Amino acid sequence: MKILVVNAGSSSLKYQLINMETEAVVAKGTCERIGIAGGKLTHKSNGKEFVVERELPNHTVAIKLVLDELVDKEAGVIASMDEIDAVGHRVVASGEAFTKTTLVTDKVMELMDEIAELAPLHNPAAILGINACRAVMPNKKMALVFDTSFHATMPDYAHLYAIDYEDYKQYKVRRYGAHGTSHKFVAGAAAEYLKKKPEELKIITCHLGNGSSISAVKGGKCIDTSMGFTPLAGVPMGTRSGDIDVAAIDFLCNKKGMSMEEGLTYLNKKCGMLGVSGVSSDFRDLTAAKEAGNDRARLALDMFAYSCKKYVGAYMAALGGLDCIVFTAGVGENTPEVRKAVLSDMQAFGIELDENKNLFKNDGSIHDISAEGSRVRVLVIPTNEELVIARETAALV
Ligand code: ADP
Secondary structure: OEEEEEEEOOOOEEEEEEEOOOOEEEEEEEEEOOOOOOOEEEEEEOOEEEEEEOOOOOHHHHHHHHHHHHOOOOOOOOOOHHHOOEEEEEEOOOOOOOOOOEEOOHHHHHHHHHHHHHOOOOHHHHHHHHHHHHHHOOOOEEEEEEOOHHHHHOOHHHHOOOOOHHHHHHHOOOOOOOOHHHHHHHHHHHHHHOOOOHHHOEEEEEEEOOOEEEEEEEOOEEEEEOOOOOOOOOOOOOOOOOOOOHHHHHHHHHHHOOOHHHHHHHHHHOOHHHHHHOOOOOHHHHHHHHHOOOHHHHHHHHHHHHHHHHHHHHHHHHHOOOOEEEEEHHHHHHOHHHHHHHOOOOHHHOEOEOOOHHHOOOOOOOEEOEOOOOOEEEEEOOOOHHHHHHHHHHHHO
């Protein structure tokens, strides 16, 4: 069985064709600059990279180009579109409308339109991608895989905000979380690595990248996560502030003459590591700047690690203990300084890092970086969101 995984953004479309027998990526690529001049497809297959420069006025033209490439004589990997058994679409927000992977139907797409306002930067783009695929492959089974689904198991006292309950009921304002497919993948992979059943484990998964979120996973189910109604909440991130007293935003908007919309753009794009350091949102740049003596880069990194540490502590309490901590995503997988800082001075909680093991070179495999005798196992697990989307789609169809 072959599954095409599609992740559509407003001006981009990423895809992977995955062979489910081997779980290997047969081909993958990205369409860029959809709807703006200078469209481009970069396609990788058979160990080679192919670049097609062509105007991509909309997502339908883009997906047509992808399918042409997949069956192309030179760049192709399949003889015809019939070899694609189903399509799995990544969707950022499900609201309360969907709690699990869902087959695409007209009715489902109506519901998708209704909840689009929950993630105005992401969901409308996903809808464009889904509709484009439906137009080009009308008979193909398609599944929607939501970033929020894994968090649907959070108990009410964890996912609700202490606002007027009637407002929650009417407007569905609550914590939804994000990166769910990644948290699910690494929590499952950790159990497999530890040769334990997911039901036996209490795990904290730290997805630390440009966007970061931390989840508490008990018995294979998410019981809490750091992102909220939107991905703005939780630990500070590349350009997002993370948790902040909302009254401070009103104060800042007044002082800086910003509307609420501008204030939210500010909090999403100009704060976090970038805002504090004044250097960059990229952890590689920040680590280099800190080493060169830049104190604001040091401060940004310290704030990040301290915030992550507080979530780890809080989630140990929420879980009632801890068996394993997992680091994943760009920063979690590649930045030993961050892992070390997050887990420093936590011996009292049974968490001990082996400093040498922590310096491993990322080779795409799982690394156990806990010290001999550490009660809590510390693992670094490369995430694979596309594989989760493909697995869920295959299971559904
Ligand atoms: P996104 O949230 O956009 O998916 P990623 O998970 O790719 O982000 O993480 C990007 C972050 O990972 C950047 O801050 C980058 O500095 C950091 N990083 C550190 N080392 C590496 C590396 N070797 N490869 C990729 N990203 C790295």
